[in-house]
Amino acid sequence: MKRSLNTRRICILAAVVLSLLTGCWDSRQIDELSFTTGVGIDTADDSKAIDASLLQTRPDQRIKLTYQLVIPKIAAGLQGGSPGTKPYSNITRIGETSHELTRRVALEANPIFGEHIKVLLISEKFAQKRDLITTLNFFYRDEGFRESSIVLLSKGEASKTLDVDGTEIPTNIVTNIADNQYRSTRILPVLTIQKTMGKLLNHSSFMVQTLAVDKGKITFFGGGIIRGDTKKLVGYLNPLQLQGLTWLTGKKTGGLLRLNDDHGAPLFVYENKQLNTTITPQVEGEHISFHVNIRSRGRISEELRPMQITNDDEQVNKIIRESERKVEQEVTKMVREVLTLIQDKYQADVVGFGTELNMKYPQQWNKLKQNWPEHFKKSTIKIESHIQIEDYGLENMNEAK
Structure with a gap:
């Protein structure tokens, strides 16, 4: 009788130990x-x-x-x-x-x-x-x-x-x-x-x-x-319009921008090294406006115009200023095209103008947010671009000369 009881205890103990060795119950x-x-x-x-x-x-x-x-x-x-x-x-x-x-x-x-x-x-x-x-x-x-x-x-x-x-x-x-x-x-x-x-x-x-x-x-x-x-x-x-959106949001650094002449022939390639975009809202009565300030520092990574080699600092500065204005015009043009689509055609604020308005004018935003697509379409948006070319590559050209 005692041996039978011990055998039963051993069997129960073995069953408990084996159940603990099976791992996680829900594992596969x-x-x-x-x-x-x-x-x-x-x-x-x-x-x-x-x-x-x-x-x-x-x-x-x-x-x-x-x-x-x-x-x-x-x-x-x-x-x-x-x-x-x-x-x-x-x-x-x-x-x-x-x-x-x-x-x-x-x-x-x-x-x-x-x-x-x-x-x-x-x-x-x-x-x-x-x-x-x-x-x-x-x-x-x-x-x-x-x-x-x-x-x-x-x-x-x-x-x-x-x-x-x-x-x-x-x-x-x-x-x-x-x-x-x-x-x-x-x-x-x-x-x-x-x-x-x-x-x-x-x-x-x-x-x-x-x-x-x-x-x-x-x-x-x-x-x-x-x-x-x-x-x-x-x-x-499309991909080109996405490029304009990137400049508008300022959320990505890097990338290339090709500049063409009036006939579509390539002039040079601008490489964006640093991009910063600020959006400033303004409320005057029922009118809403935004001022977008785009600032970029970069370099001319590829020159496709006739080779311009000179030691004249004034001439060098003139070439750089002309290139900067060219980039500024192109950036403003791209951004304007994107705004026409998202503001007028789709009425979709994918940039975050409403977020900026909420941060500066929370009370006005609470009144407008329910019908923001409509208000966004009616908003005035001013674009200002500033490009600074820090490396034109003329030093290397002069050394090669």
Whole structure:
């Protein structure tokens, strides 16, 4: 009897010890997860790929979700695929909500591991029809997805952008380009899910970088304008217009500006080394105005005019002053073009004029913020540009002479 009691105690103790050695109760083996690097979101106006009888919403309310899954063995260069095999696979499904579609994909493959998601790509058609705050809600709330994933727009279907030909993972191509955005004033700063949701919740208008597929290659091409009141895509700025927006906001240093003559022939290239833009609001009765002061220091990085070699300081200063005026005129022209679009055509304050008004005139802002797009359109904006060329390269020319 005593031996039986001891045996029972030993069995109970062993069971307790074994239960403690099993690790985390909710842990999963790596090979039981689907490593996802990107998600594409499209409209689903047709239901050809699914049984429409299972859906309760109208076709225009459905969503097409594409998950890009990495194939580890091929991505790591290991055996498992023939030469030229794509190191990823895309799963596209149509349904009613992002959460339901994520669960469906998990049933067909493995549970989605969102911690590796780098890119959330939304098609232009979807962004024009559906508000982004509802679209991003699931990815923002779900603890399985990274808030640091970047948000981008796709010219054309997102599912097709995530399936370009080649042996490189499309989401890796996108993030590599995004990492070098500081080198160009024609590419917008990266927007994460967290930053995007912050702007949407604050009812702010803002820009989102746009992707396009050109000759089978992914490129960054302009930016989409999201209205703060509708939370939808209302228009675009092309790469040259994005350059004007950069000068207007002053939020990025670097980049090149090519100056042409009246016939379109290139004269020289100005490299922006330091950029500072200040926006000063002024309220007089019911009239609102802004003074934008743009200051830049830089250098002539490439001279395309006839070689001008001189030791005459007065002549050197004249050449520099003429070049500075040329850059100032071009900057003012670019900024004016952008203002015409965002102020008159789209009525979307993607620069932050309202923020500056709120900081200096909070009481007036509280009266205007509900109808700010309309007030923004009627505002007067004065542009003033100041360019300082610190390096023209004449010293090197004289030494060569």
